[in-house]
Amino acid sequence: LRVSDCYGPIPFSKIGTGSDFAVAYDDMPTLYNAMFEQLDLAIAGLKEAAGGGAVSSLLQEVDYIYQGDMNKWVKFANTLKLRMAMRLVNVEPQLAQRKAEEAVNDPAGVISDPSEAAWSTFIPGGNSFHKVNVLWNEGRVSADLTSYMNGYSDPRLPLYADPAPGSSSGEIVGARSGVFHYNILKSETTNYSYPKVTAQSKLLSISASESWFSRAEGALRGWNMGGTAESYYNNGIALSFEQYGVSGAEDYMADATSVPATYYDPSSANPWSGSLPRVTVKWDESASAEQKQERIIIQKWIANWTLGNEAWADLRRTGYPSLIPVAANLSGGVVDSAKGPQRMPYPQEEYTNNSTNVRNAVNTLLGGPDNMATKLWWAAKPNI
Numbered sequence: 001l002r003v004s005d006c007y008g009p010i011p012f013s014k015i016g017t018g019s020d021f022a023v024a025y026d027d028m029p030t031l032y033n034a035m036f037e038q039l040d041l042a043i044a045g046l047k048e049a050a051g052g053g054a055v056s057s058l059l060q061e062v063d064y065i066y067q068g069d070m071n072k073w074v075k076f077a078n079t080l081k082l083r084m085a086m087r088l089v090n091v092e093p094q095l096a097q098r099k100a101e102e103a104v105n106d107p108a109g110v111i112s113d114p115s116e117a118a119w120s121t122f123i124p125g126g127n128s129f130h131k132v133n134v135l136w137n138e139g140r141v142s143a144d145l146t147s148y149m150n151g152y153s154d155p156r157l158p159l160y161a162d163p164a165p166g167s168s169s170g171e172i173v174g175a176r177s178g179v180f181h182y183n184i185l186k187s188e189t190t191n192y193s194y195p196k197v198t199a200q201s202k203l204l205s206i207s208a209s210e211s212w213f214s215r216a217e218g219a220l221r222g223w224n225m226g227g228t229a230e231s232y233y234n235n236g237i238a239l240s241f242e243q244y245g246v247s248g249a250e251d252y253m254a255d256a257t258s259v260p261a262t263y264y265d266p267s268s269a270n271p272w273s274g275s276l277p278r279v280t281v282k283w284d285e286s287a288s289a290e291q292k293q294e295r296i297i298i299q300k301w302i303a304n305w306t307l308g309n310e311a312w313a314d315l316r317r318t319g320y321p322s323l324i325p326v327a328a329n330l331s332g333g334v335v336d337s338a339k340g341p342q343r344m345p346y347p348q349e350e351y352t353n354n355s356t357n358v359r360n361a362v363n364t365l366l367g368g369p370d371n372m373a374t375k376l377w378w379a380a381k382p383n384i
Contacts, residue, residue: 001084004031005313006344008376009365011357021353025361028377032088036099039081046074047108064122065205071108076118078103079110079211083310086214089221090317090380097223104218104225110211114243118205126199129306133195140192143263143272144323146174149302151261152281155246159196160305166190166266176263176270178326191266195306204306207243212236213300220292230283233296237281240303256282263324270327277322294320316342316376319384334373341372342379 004010011023013034026034049055050070059068066072085100103110111117125131133139141161149157150172163170175192215225216232225232234253241249260276279294287295297320301311314320329337350358368374 001035001080002309004028005087005309005376007346008343008367008374009361011354022357023354024357025365027365029092032084032092032095035084036081039077039084043074043077043081043106043108046070046077050074065118065120072116074106074108075111075116076206078106078108079206082110082211082214082218083206086217087313087317087378089217091378093221097218097221100214100218101224104215110215111206111208112211112239114208114239117207117243119202120205121202123200123203127197127201127203129195130197130199130201134197135199137189140175140189141172141195143174143176143265144321145302145305146172146193146261147263147276147324148260148298148321151276152252152255152258154252154302155248156241156244156302156305159244159246161193162196164191164193164266173266174263176265176272176324176327178328178330179270207240207303207307209236209240209243209303210300210307210310212239213296213303216296217293220289220296229292229296230285233283233299236296236303237299240299243303252281254282256280256284272324274324276324293318297321315340316379316384317381319381331372334371336373339373339384342375343372345370345372 004012009025009027009031012026012031014024014026017023047070050073056068056070061067063069066076081103082100085096085103088096088099126135146157146161148154149160157172161172161174164173167173172193173191175189212232213236215227216229216236219225219227219232220229237253238249241247241252257280259278259280262275263272265271277294279291279298281295281299283295284291297314297318301314301321304310315323323340325337326340329335331341335341346358346362362370366374367377
């Protein structure tokens with residue numbers, strides 16, 4: 001799923017039918033059907049394993065997420081099915097509804113509590129975010145995130161990021177996307193905040209709050225999610241606060257006045273005079289369905305801190321959250337700054353080792369040129 005989210009059509013169902021590297025690609029409807037089929041087989045197998053206690057003890061030492069707890073793996077698999085279902089809401093709404101309802105209404109359930117969230121302790125060489133942002137000094141917390149969270153006075157922000165090294169008042173300041181390219185001096189990075197991460201920090205795969213926000217979106221669409229969009233939206237926020245051990249969720253959810261903050265650039269090199277949408281946190285039952293979805297996705301995005309791949313997928317399929325335009329668009333006019341990158345080009349190794357199949361995929365399956373501007377099949381919502 002992660003590979004397809006980056007590239008689009010990929011080799012999957014036909015693996016094993018060609019040579020080691022020369023494998024035909026699936027179009028994306030075929031790919032999703034194949035992934036759902038294999039996931040359903042995995043769920044059945046995990047349920048069988050959960051019934052025999054010996055399997056848990058055998059896997060305890062080599063399972064870096066659940067230490068052999070098969071019941072939690074079933075919840076993980078159902079939550080992954082729910083995540084996949086949400087990808088398809090704009091292109092296969094009936095399939096999306098069916099798979100989401102299967103996941104949520106399975107007696108085994110989905111991840112619903114922070115104790116069930118999927119955190120991996122498999123971090124050979126150290127946490128990758130720590131490597132890139134701290135050790136290699138190549139990134140900072142985004143201005144988008146700090147603008148929303150500062151505006152909302154979000155108490156989770158100090159757990160996400162450190163104060164900017166150059167700030168005398170302890171402010172948490174993000175950097176605009178596109179700032180750090182070859183002609184930016186390293187000394188200028190002291191104006192912006194590092195993510196709060198260590199080499200030993202665990203890596204998140206799926207949080208409890210994600211499943212609640214997905215269920216909120218499903219309920220908003222009239223699906224049988226077992227409750228209302230409002231209750232699940234609030235559950236998603238509350239569970240995220242609980243995950244980080246932060247109090248104040250009730251006050252945060254009741255805030256009907258705070259809006260994202262105006263961004264300022266402390267270096268003055270990359271200012272932005274625009275403003276983000278004036279969306280508040282408190283649920284508004286009188287709002288339109290589109291406005292409700294925007295609220296859901298904004299809070300899901302905040303709660304999914306470090307799950308950049310998931311945030312990118314939600315942005316491409318819903319258009320939310322609204323983001324600050326990049327400071328420097330180096331795509332040569334290929335990528336629309338207002339929409340951002342839609343995918344990654346296929347690796348050069350595919351053109352070397354699987355040339356016929358990758359070229360066929362680009363010509364007949366992708367729906368556009370092999371560049372970062374071509375939308376994926378499921379990113380079909382109009383006007384984004």
